[in-house]
Amino acid sequence: MRTKQVNLLITLVAVALFSFSCFCIYKITQTNNQLINCRNHILEFKENMLHLRNKTEKNSQEMMKVLNRIKYEITKRENSSGNLVAQKADILNKNETVSNTFEDLKFFFPHIRKEGRIYPDVIIGKGKTGVSFALGISTVNKGNYSYLKQTLTSVVSRMTLSEEKDSVVIVSVADSNKDYLHSVVKMITRKFKRQVRSGSLEVISIHAFLYSSMLNAKHLAEASQKLASWRTKQVLDFCILMLYAQPKAKYYLQLEDDIIAKEMYFTKITDFVGNISSNNWFFIEFSMLGFIGKLFRSEDLTHFVWFFLMFYKEKPIDWLLKDIFQVKVCDTGEDLGNCIKRKKQIRIRYKPSPFQHVGIHSSFPGKEQYEKDVYY
Numbered sequence: 191m192r193t194k195q196v197n198l199l200i201t202l203v204a205v206a207l208f209s210f211s212c213f214c215i216y217k218i219t220q221t222n223n224q225l226i227n228c229r230n231h232i233l234e235f236k237e238n239m240l241h242l243r244n245k246t247e248k249n250s251q252e253m254m255k256v257l258n259r260i261k262y263e264i265t266k267r268e269n270s271s272g273n274l275v276a277q278k279a280d281i282l283n284k285n286e287t288v289s290n291t292f293e294d295l296k297f298f299f300p301h302i303r304k305e306g307r308i309y310p311d312v313i314i315g316k317g318k319t320g321v322s323f324a325l326g327i328s329t330v331n332k333g334n335y336s337y338l339k340q341t342l343t344s345v346v347s348r349m350t351l352s353e354e355k356d357s358v359v360i361v362s363v364a365d366s367n368k369d370y371l372h373s374v375v376k377m378i379t380r381k382f383k384r385q386v387r388s389g390s391l392e393v394i395s396i397h398a399f400l401y402s403s404m405l406n407a408k409h410l411a412e413a414s415q416k417l418a419s420w421r422t423k424q425v426l427d428f429c430i431l432m433l434y435a436q437p438k439a440k441y442y443l444q445l446e447d448d449i450i451a452k453e454m455y456f457t458k459i460t461d462f463v464g465n466i467s468s469n470n471w472f473f474i475e476f477s478m479l480g481f482i483g484k485l486f487r488s489e490d491l492t493h494f495v496w497f498f499l500m501f502y503k504e505k506p507i508d509w510l511l512k513d514i515f516q517v518k519v520c521d522t523g524e525d526l527g528n529c530i531k532r533k534k535q536i537r538i539r540y541k542p543s544p545f546q547h548v549g550i551h552s553s554f555p556g557k558e559q560y561e562k563d564v565y566y
Contacts, residue, residue: 292433294492295400298499302400310362310396310434313375316389322460323357324439324488328427329447330363331370337448337549339377344450346385353456359391360435361447364427366398396430418503425502425510428481429495436491443476444484448549455544459485462540472518472536473511477545479563480508541565 296303325345329338338361345359361378363371375393378386385391401423428444435442441463452458459476463485466474473490477483486494497514498507505513515537520529543565550559 294496295430295433295499299400305399308397308400310394310430313363313371313393313395314378314386315392315394318358318389318392319438321356321358321439323441323443323456324435325357325359325443325445326362326428326431326435327360327445327447328362328364328424328431329374330365330427331367335550338374339381340548341445341447341449342378342382342391345445346382346391348451348453349456353460354385354388354390357390357456358435358438359385360431360438361391361393362427362431362434363393363395364423364430371395394431394434396427400430401426421506422503425498425507428507429498429502432486432491432495436488439488442486442488442491444481444486445545446480446482446547446549448547449477449482449545450548452544452546458544459540466538468535470536471538472515473538475537475539477543477547477563478539478565479547479561480506481511482547482563483543483545484511 292309295308296305302308327338327341327345342359342361346354349357361374363374365371378391378393382391432442432444443459463474473487474485475483476485494511494514497517498510501510501513504510515533519532519536543563546563547559547561
């Protein structure tokens with residue numbers, strides 16, 4: 191009897207040991223599977239990080255290519271005798287000089303690289319060059335509201351004949367609506383006959399293909415998207431006008447199609463520019479509003495345009511104008527006070543302003559603006 195009990199106990203212990211062994215084997219197997227899964231996740235994470243690093247390095251290389259290209263072009267232009275190329279184009283008026291910098295648009299916009307002609311159509315103009323000032327006005331259709339006639343009357347009529355002779359006013363129609371273009375041409379040829387005959391007033395038209403399909407706001411549902419698209423196109427409008435005006439004058443003055451000018455505004459501007467003792471200025475502000483009344487040296491316009499084109503999708507052009515100061519003037523980690531002091535030395539503000547904004551209805555549908563220059 192005692193022997194049977196011992197044998198039973200031994201059997202139970204053996205069964206328990208066998209069960210425990212099986213459990214341990216199961217756990218070890220399960221742990222191994224977990225380790226294998228963990229290892230696989232680690233390998234997958236490592237592969238993703240490697241892919242991300244390669245992608246980042248590729249983007250950095252692309253950015254370096256862009257910066258090196260810009261640096262090369264700047265050096266090339268500074269070493270040349272000037273920024274202008276007296277190159278005749280058969281597709282243009284035989285008296286029209288083409289600025290080589292206009293080809294830079296193809297660098298920033300791949301979709302136009304196959305286009306043979308990117309120069310704007312000169313609707314009215316006699317190729318006037320060699321003057322002191324070029325005044326640029328970009329205009330688009332605002333429906334029933336137009337301020338262009340009032341603006342041009344103010345700008346042109348308040349010049350003396352000698353000032354008119356030493357300047358050229360350029361109206362850039364940046365609108366695909368042909369009816370609007372025809373109405374602008376009709377108004378100018380009737381109202382400003384003398385200026386048209388002398389070549390002191392020009393009208394150009396920008397090709398629609400310069401704006402890629404992504405700038406067409408009609409297919410955008412969100413109002414914010416439409417506003418962003420409108421601002422983007424506005425930056426490009428200014429850049430194209432700047433490139434066209436660059437070969438014509440020593441200085442370029444940016445205006446808009448809904449402003450008025452004071453009596454003798456042009457005399458005051460020319461006197462002020464002529465009496466500046468230092469040449470170390472970046473641009474001169476003859477208005478505190480937006481991009482109105484900004485005066486640039488024509489030789490500097492290429493660098494401004496390049497900067498605008500690099501970031502034209504990010505901000506409005508007057509914001510980009512502020513950003514370029516941060517890039518050009520301020521050093522990384524520099525004391526803010528020193529930076530602001532140097533900014534004032536190269537960013538000159540003229541007061542009182544010779545220009546006032548009078549437009550209420552914007553070219554953006556439904557947008558109204560009541561901004562006024564308090565220094566006018």
